[in-house]
Amino acid sequence: MSSSAQRLASAVQLGNAAFDNNVKMSAEFLALTYGALVQQMVEELTQEDDVEHVNQQLYHMGHRIGARLIEEYSVRSGAAPCRTFTQAAEGVALVGLRMFLGVSAEVTQVKDAADTFAISFQDNPLALFVELPDGPLRECLWYSNILCGVITGALSLVGLQTEARFSRDKLRGDSKNEIILHFKGRERETFQVERN
Amino acid sequence: MGFEIGCFYVLLKLVANDVVYYDFCYGLPSSSTPFADVDILLQVSLLRSSCVSESSFLMTSKTRSAHVSEAASSALTLAAITHICSRRLGNYTNSDERVAAEYEKYHLLERQGVIIGLRLMERLLYREPVFGRTSTDIARYVGYTMWKAIFGKKVDSIKAIDSTYHLSDNNFRWLQGFPQLKTSDCVQTLESSEDDGSTDRYTEEPVGSVSHRDVLLYTVGIIKGATHRLLGESSFSVTGTHTKEGETFFSLDFR
Numbered sequence: 001m002s003s004s005a006q007r008l009a010s011a012v013q014l015g016n017a018a019f020d021n022n023v024k025m026s027a028e029f030l031a032l033t034y035g036a037l038v039q040q041m042v043e044e045l046t047q048e049d050d051v052e053h054v055n056q057q058l059y060h061m062g063h064r065i066g067a068r069l070i071e072e073y074s075v076r077s078g079a080a081p082c083r084t085f086t087q088a089a090e091g092v093a094l095v096g097l098r099m100f101l102g103v104s105a106e107v108t109q110v111k112d113a114a115d116t117f118a119i120s121f122q123d124n125p126l127a128l129f130v131e132l133p134d135g136p137l138r139e140c141l142w143y144s145n146i147l148c149g150v151i152t153g154a155l156s157l158v159g160l161q162t163e164a165r166f167s168r169d170k171l172r173g174d175s176k177n178e179i180i181l182h183f184k185g186r187e188r189e190t191f192q193v194e195r196n
Numbered sequence: 197m198g199f200e201i202g203c204f205y206v207l208l209k210l211v212a213n214d215v216v217y218y219d220f221c222y223g224l225p226s227s228s229t230p231f232a233d234v235d236i237l238l239q240v241s242l243l244r245s246s247c248v249s250e251s252s253f254l255m256t257s258k259t260r261s262a263h264v265s266e267a268a269s270s271a272l273t274l275a276a277i278t279h280i281c282s283r284r285l286g287n288y289t290n291s292d293e294r295v296a297a298e299y300e301k302y303h304l305l306e307r308q309g310v311i312i313g314l315r316l317m318e319r320l321l322y323r324e325p326v327f328g329r330t331s332t333d334i335a336r337y338v339g340y341t342m343w344k345a346i347f348g349k350k351v352d353s354i355k356a357i358d359s360t361y362h363l364s365d366n367n368f369r370w371l372q373g374f375p376q377l378k379t380s381d382c383v384q385t386l387e388s389s390e391d392d393g394s395t396d397r398y399t400e401e402p403v404g405s406v407s408h409r410d411v412l413l414y415t416v417g418i419i420k421g422a423t424h425r426l427l428g429e430s431s432f433s434v435t436g437t438h439t440k441e442g443e444t445f446f447s448l449d450f451r
Contacts, residue, residue: 019265025348027262030269032315036308037276061279065271072267100268125264146272 011079011090015098018077022099031128038143051140058142062149063156069100070154081158085183088160089117092151092181101125115183118167120176132171142166148179161185266348270369274406277370277414280304281405302413309417310424317422320345331450334426335361338448342422359450368444370411377440383408385416385436412436412444419446 041054073079079095082088086109093107097119105121124144132138142148148164155162161184168174281301320341339351343365351363377383416436423432435447 023266023348024263025266025269026319026345027264028319029312029316029346030264030272032312032319033269033272033276035315036311037272037279039311040279040308057279061275065275068271069268100265102262102264123262125262128262 007087008090008094011094012098014077014079015095018095018099019102021076027102027125028128030125031130034126034146035130038141042137042141051136055140055142055145058145059149062146062151063153064149065146066150066153066155067157069096069150070157073099073154074158082160085115085117085160088155088158088183089119089181092155093117093119096151096154097121110180117181118178119181120168120178122170122176124170124177127171130171138172142169143171144169144177151179151181266369269346273370273414274411276308277305277410278406280308280414281407281410301410305410305413306417306420309414309419310421311417313418313421314424315421316342316345316418317424317426320422331359331361331448332356334423334450335363335448337426338419338423338446339363342419346418361448361450362445363448364443364445366443368438370415371408371438371444374408374411376442377408377438380440382437382439383412384438385409385412385434408438412438416446419448423448 038054038058041057042051045051045053073096077095077099079091080087082091089107089109093105097103097105102125103121103123105119108118108120110116110118126144126147130143132141132143142165145166148166151164152162163182163184164179166178167180168176168178170177320337335354335356339354343349343351343363347369352366353364355362355364413436416434419434420432431450433449435449436444437447438444
């Protein structure tokens with residue numbers, strides 16, 4: 001087994017262990033809460049076709065949530081600090097998504113791009129019981145865009161500047177859900193530990 | 197007009213696609229009264245229920261109990277509450293305007309909770325039917341089944357005093373991280389008509405734009421929605437209370 005495969009297997013184990021050790025509750029309640037939230041945001045649109053505004057609201061909300069969840073991830077997942085973009089992407093896909101949402105995701109590096117990864121998954125607990133009507137919502141709404149915000153928010157707290165966006169969504173008829181995660185850089189360390 | 201359009205759309209969708217479960221993303225028609233909202237939602241729920249039929253999907257859906265991290269769900273809930281509370285923040289020209297905005301916020305919080313509670317009830321009752329309709333059965337359904345679904349645990353205690361049941365949570369998840377009450381003995385969600393006139397008891401310290409009372413109101417809404425169909429013709433009121441000692445309890449009054 002190559003070192004890369006070993007690391008992947010280890011990350012999957014960490015994700016499963018973190019999920020098993022969680023206080024867990026009904027995925028249905030999460031989906032219903034999220035559905036009511038998205039519905040409320042759509043209701044609040046002053047222009048019906050300005051669906052991108054909902055995408056942005058979900059993203060920004062997710063960013064704040066991610067900044068909170070990263071602490072739980074750091075304390076309870078047992079994952080080692082990420083030293084490379086690859087390790088960070090694996091942490092998100094194989095540990096974080098598994099730990100918090102029970103999602104079994106895959107991560108692959110986008111061809112010819114060392115700083116871009118595709119995270120794909122089949123089941124999306126946020127989208128239980130959801131069907132998007134034809135029209136601007138189905139065409140423009142990334143229903144689970146909050147996930148992209150969570151990912152970038154969490155990574156920003158550990159010094160990684162990223163962009164995340166959905167490229168495929170089963171709610172739109174795609175065969176799977178896919179998020180493209182692009183690393184833009186690493187922030188310089190600003191927290192100095194005094195050494196006596 | 198909005199009402200007709202909304203209902204027509206729902207009916208059309210159900211008939212056209214023979215959808216067993218459907219959660220439309222267009223808004224419900226706006227309504228000036230909470231009861232009308234609940235009534236419309238109930239109609240939608242009944243419509244959806246009438247389409248349910250035995251199938252392998254449903255059997256799978258019934259037996260499969262997917263779970264997520266409670267931490268993720270609580271983070272989402274608090275974000276949703278914050279979203280409601282942060283609307284219409286601004287400088288008020290007078291106290292009347294402020295009172296009206298606050299009333300609207302409270303209404304929206306409870307309404308959103310009711311929406312979620314109604315839908316949750318549908319899922320819970322499908323999986324774990326509640327055969328009894330006594331007040332004790334309903335209190336247990338809320339404190340055990342519903343709390344387990346939402347928080348991954350049961351309430352810490354249920355105490356009955358006459359026809360009122362107090363469901364106590366010693367460390368209410370959605371108020372963790374909120375500051376301890378200092379100037380008030382407790383915060384409650386009593387309706388304004390039941391206010392004893394004292395404003396001191398409502399002095400509280402908002403966390404950003406969210407207060408203890410906001411969280412309680414949202415939860416009260418969920419309880420109201422989740423119990424709606426169990427009550428039949430009975431009257432029912434729910435009050436949320438958070439004390440200086442950190443205890444949170446929800447009182448179900450069946451008088």
